[in-house]
Amino acid sequence: MRGEREGGFLATLGAMALRTSYLLPLTSYLFLLTACEGTLPPLRGKAEVGRDAYAVFVGGSGTSSDLYAVRGDGGPAIPLTYTPVAELAPALSPNGWAVAFLRARSLRDSTPATVWLLNLLSGADRELRLPKGAGTPRQVGWSRDGGSLVVQAAGGLYRLDAPPAKPEPRPVPEAKRAAAESSLAVLLGDPVFARVVPCQTAGELCVAGDSGAPGFLARGAQQAVRWGPDSVALLIGEKVEIRPLGRGRPRRLTWSQLPENPRQLTYFEGVGGER
Numbered sequence: 577m578r579g580e581r582e583g584g585f586l587a588t589l590g591a592m593a594l595r596t597s598y599l600l601p602l603t604s605y606l607f608l609l610t611a612c613e614g615t616l617p618p619l620r621g622k623a624e625v626g627r628d629a630y631a632v633f634v635g636g637s638g639t640s641s642d643l644y645a646v647r648g649d650g651g652p653a654i655p656l657t658y659t660p661v662a663e664l665a666p667a668l669s670p671n672g673w674a675v676a677f678l679r680a681r682s683l684r685d686s687t688p689a690t691v692w693l694l695n696l697l698s699g700a701d702r703e704l705r706l707p708k709g710a711g712t713p714r715q716v717g718w719s720r721d722g723g724s725l726v727v728q729a730a731g732g733l734y735r736l737d738a739p740p741a742k743p744e745p746r747p748v749p750e751a752k753r754a755a756a757e758s759s760l761a762v763l764l765g766d767p768v769f770a771r772v773v774p775c776q777t778a779g780e781l782c783v784a785g786d787s788g789a790p791g792f793l794a795r796g797a798q799q800a801v802r803w804g805p806d807s808v809a810l811l812i813g814e815k816v817e818i819r820p821l822g823r824g825r826p827r828r829l830t831w832s833q834l835p836e837n838p839r840q841l842t843y844f845e846g847v848g849g850e851r
Contacts, residue, residue: 578738582625615841616699618656623647625696626672629802629846631816632656634664635835638686642835643677648846650830653838656694657701662686665715666838668737670722672844673697676704678713690712691727693739704736704743717759726759733757764821766805811841 580793607825622645623630629648634641641657643663657663662680665688674695677704678688687745691704691713704725706713711730718725719781726748727734733756736743746758764774764783771791781800793800794810803809807830809818 612716617697617731618694618699619645619654619696627847629804630672631676631829631843632666632668633838633842634666634840635838636662637836638662638814639680642698643675643684644838645705646829646831647824648843650832653835654834656696662688662698663692664688664841667717668842668844669718669749670720672846674739675842676716676718676725678716691725691736692717692776702739704745706734706745707747708743710734715760719755719759726756744821750765762800762802762808764808772800772808786824797839798839802844804841809841811839814838816841 609675609735617625619630631648632643632645635653636642638775639662640660641662641664643652643660643666644657646652652672656675659679660778662682662685664678664680664686666675666677674693674697675763676691676693679685679690679692681689687813689712692701693704694701704726704727709731710727711732713729715726715728718726724738725736725743727736727745731747732746733753735748735756736745741770758771764770764772770783772793773782773784774780775790775792780795781793781797783793784790793808794812797810797812799811801809803813803818806822807818809816809822816831818824818829819826
């Protein structure tokens, strides 16, 4: 019964096309960073950056975690970073060329302290500094056109221009908060018609549209991830279950050689890529 309830609700949502006013139009942009000496493209020979579908996730202990990737059609986990400090909360850019993430400051603390950007084309990374007084960063996301990043910090919400522009971080004005916050949400459909939100019952995820009460999505899932325009993925323990928003059966991502405690998935759907 529960599976029927979940699948039926997703199928209903898949037929909806609720108008959204908080999203920015999708445009193309150029992101080129100079490769640091000695760096190599971390996905070289594994996936074609910006074309193949792939996910990036966190693996490892609380105080010593790294970023890993896996192809959209499954396979072994691919290490992306090798730092001794914790790396957390990755967010892939809309064109798949870069991943923004948070990095801890010391070996003894897993609390995010800085915002970083890893160029998947070159292997180079760089810190994106927040203004003084911004406080601890908690989450990072991209605008739909890829032209800027949004950082939720203890001191508020900030927008930074994406490379090759200078970041120039600035607070998000109240009138533009809705658009900025959508960069941090799990949005479903294309055009977007709903988002994933916590249910009132702890440990459950729901789907909320522009109107009506949220509908039940899943119980016991650590996270929901947008998996292209027509699916949502659920991370349940070490399993990734991919559910279509309309008709169709759920499927599992077959991944292997996983690090300890895989978590915090982000996904790039590829160009005509695998889902």
